[in-house]
Amino acid sequence: MESYKKEISESHQLRVISALKEDKDYFLSNFPCDSYQDQLDFIWEKTQKNKARITFAISLKGEAVSLPQAPFGGLWINDSLSSASLEAFILAVIDELNHRGIHSVSITQSPKPYEPHVDLICYLLFKSGFEQKKILSHHFFIGKKKIKKLAQKESLKIQKKSRDSGLKTSHSSISNFGFLKEIRAWNAQKGYEIVIDENRIVQQVSEYPDRYFLITVSKGGIAVGYSLGVKLTGNSLYYFLSAINPKIPVKNGGELILNELFQLAVEQKVDFIDLGSSDLEEGANHSLMFFKSRFSNDICNKITWVKKL
Incomplete structure (x- = not known):
C-alpha cells in the first residue's frame, strides 16, 4: 500500500x-x-x-x-x-x-x-x-532496581523450597513447541478453557525469537509446569500462558514460576513486569488477584x- x-x-x-x-x-x-x-x-x-x-x-x-x-x-x-x-x-x-x-x-x-x-x-x-x-485490571511490578532487590530476596527462599520438593526451575529461548499442547491439556484437566492460536504463537516466536522465553518447572527431569515470558516492549516482561500438571503434586508451583520470571526480568534489565489480568466471566478472580498482589507493587487498568x- x-x-x-x-x-x-x-x-x-x-x-x-x-x-x-x-x-x-x-x-x-x-x-x-x-x-x-x-x-x-x-x-x-x-x-x-x-x-x-x-x-x-x-x-x-x-x-x-x-x-x-x-x-x-x-x-x-x-x-x-x-x-x-x-x-x-x-x-x-x-x-x-x-x-x-x-x-x-x-x-x-x-x-x-x-x-x-x-x-x-x-x-x-x-x-x-x-x-x-x-x-x-493488570498487576505490575515496576522499577528495575526494585525487581532486582525482590529477585535477590526471594531467590534463597525459593531455592530452599525447590530443594525440599525436588523441583527445579529454569528459563530458556524456545526451540520446540510441545509445551503448548501440554499447557492446553493441563488446563483442560482443570476445567479451564484457554483460547490460544497455537499457529500464531509459533509464527510470532519464529519471527521474534528474542522476545519469547520459556519458563519450566521440572521434577526428576520431567516438566511439570510452564509459563511464557514475553518482551512485548523492550523495557517490559509479560507473564503469559502459565500451567502446572494437575496430576503431579507441585507445592508452591506458582511461586516458583514467578520467581523465575523475576530472575529473567533481572537478566533482561526490564523496567517493569506485567503479570496480566485476573478475570472470570462472572466477575473478578479475587484468589488470583491476591496471589499476584504478593509479586506486584501497582495495579493499572486496561x-x-x-x-x-
Whole structure:
C-alpha cells in the first residue's frame, strides 16, 4: 500500500501506511491478523517527526480494531504533545476511518506502565465519543532496581523450597513447541478453557525469537509446569500462558514460576513486569488477584473503547 498523507494544519499531518513497513518496539503491531485485510499505521507527524501513532487491523466488514489477537493496541505518544494536538490526532483518525468506509472502531488501550499518557488518552477518547466497553485490571511490578532487590530476596527462599520438593526451575529461548499442547491439556484437566492460536504463537516466536522465553518447572527431569515470558516492549516482561500438571503434586508451583520470571526480568534489565489480568466471566478472580498482589507493587487498568461511525 502506498503511503498516504493528509495535511491537518500548518504544523501537523496524518500519515497512513502499511503497519508492516515500519518496525515498532511493540512488535505485535507489526504482526498481521489473518481475518483482517489490512493492518495500517496512523501516524501523527510534525515537521516529519513522529509524534504519536496507532495501529488498526481493518476487516472486510468495515471494522477497525486496535488490536485483535493481542493483549492491547491503542495510542502511543512518542514525543511531547499538547492535549489539543492529541485530540486533533484522534479526530483526524476518526475522520480518515470514516472516509475509508469504516463503521465501527475498537481500541484496547495499553495500561499506564506501557504508555504514561494513558489517562489523558482515555479522557480524550471519551470526549471524542468513544464508550467504555471492557475493563481489565493488570498487576505490575515496576522499577528495575526494585525487581532486582525482590529477585535477590526471594531467590534463597525459593531455592530452599525447590530443594525440599525436588523441583527445579529454569528459563530458556524456545526451540520446540510441545509445551503448548501440554499447557492446553493441563488446563483442560482443570476445567479451564484457554483460547490460544497455537499457529500464531509459533509464527510470532519464529519471527521474534528474542522476545519469547520459556519458563519450566521440572521434577526428576520431567516438566511439570510452564509459563511464557514475553518482551512485548523492550523495557517490559509479560507473564503469559502459565500451567502446572494437575496430576503431579507441585507445592508452591506458582511461586516458583514467578520467581523465575523475576530472575529473567533481572537478566533482561526490564523496567517493569506485567503479570496480566485476573478475570472470570462472572466477575473478578479475587484468589488470583491476591496471589499476584504478593509479586506486584501497582495495579493499572486496561480499557477497551468503542465508537460507531
